[in-house]
Amino acid sequence: MDIGRRYEQVDPLTAIPLTESALTSVKRAVRQGYPNYKSSHLTEAIAAACGFASHAALRARMLERAPVHPDFALLEELPFLSRLAAMTGVPTSDEDLRGFSFDRLNYEGADVIPTASKGVTKVKYDGSRRRRAWRNVMVAGINAGIDQGLFTPRAGENSWPLLDPRYGDDGRTYRFMIEDIAAIASVHDADWDELSIHVALWPAIDGERWVRTANGGFLAGEVFASGWLERRDGAWLQVGDHPEFGCRKQRLDLIAALDIRPKGYADRGSFRL
Template identity: 40%
Template sequence: MASIPLSMSVVDGLKNRIRLIYDERKSSHLSEALAAALGFNTNAALRAELENQGSDPLYRLLDEVRFDTRMQELGYPPDPEFMFEDAQIPEMLLTTCPRAHEIEYESVRKKAWRNLIVCAVNEGLRLKIFSLRPGDNRWPGYDPRGSNVYLFDFILPCNLPARVAVHDAGYDELSIHVAVNPKGDWVKASDAGFSAGDVFGTTWLERRNGAWIQSSESSFSCRRHLLSKLSNMQVAPAGYGDRGWVIM
């Protein structure tokens, strides 16, 4: 899977590349299928959102299944082999780590960790504290020569307060720690555990070879009564992959 920034020029550029692959398909149908791939019901809805994004758009995942399903609804045969990477454009990010398919979030604990981390990364992107582009760190006081830690707070979809600590880990990665019902600034510590709050989880956000979180729930601490609240949250990553191996 790949992602692109929600920009009019980028979407149009991607569509032009797709037309080279499907030169027999109607342009309007490709527009509708591309809108579906980006999570919109119609091309008109996509265009309206593109207008709202402005000059610094967020990234959105491209879903091949939704694209192909919409194409079939419009009367075309299925093409399960199609990948958006085949229509590569400069602005496109790869979001699938090699062997990502081997990572599964099957247990309640793993789902809780995944959901917590995705919520934290999504919020950092929404607030534009950082982006998915390599080295694009925007928090106040960021100094590429140093390694300051930036804290921000937000409310999870399950209405629990969370605190995030983010800092540049080098090699275009971000180190991200999250605490729920946080206690002071303990979330900054890599091994804070319950000292940071009732829940504590960490990850690294890869941004050089693509954009994905590195799956590392080994340091995850969670009070038992909060596991179901976190694991039941419905949250999708905002333009990056939610499976990746830890880079040592």
């Protein structure tokens, strides 16, 4: 995949929880535009839109999750259209490429999450390795929190205890891996349905203490990033002019080159005060 195209995808995307009801709603909405297509073909194409190689793979992932803590996915148009063309043998038309958008479908009150913000087109990642690396670290940390059932991209859905007796506040630290890279993160409720997320890779011995601070830097680990996840008006990673980021020089290229797909939120959006 071309790295520039990957990082500069800024079209509005719709996110859904991977639940039976949400997938049924998406299929019902899609069928309005493709009434003559086989149900099985649409099912496979929707799985591709969610980032899965097959419907069977999507189902397997759903079975791994407790119903109260579903996984989340962004619905992407090009994988949907490509899989549909492969299943039916009908080439994707220019009209489909220009006109089909999950963001414009009628879901009839279904459980979908908007991810577009007013300033999304102003956020660029392709011109800076540091901004790409910050983006990748933040997305990995948010994804891990969702995977561990600590929170979701939906407003108000926090699942960690309100009081952490070790620190006397409502934050939570958690560990995870990015491939073979050890990582640690902290999440705090920042009010107004925002979450404050701090992430450190290759954490220091005392990283669990320092990752909770806004400027933990190299005291937390060899790579440190912090930012905010918006969830009230939609779900997106807030991107300011100068995101908080520190990275050892020898780690930058590796982190900037990671390919991590957000789980149910946009990787860029307006910064909220």
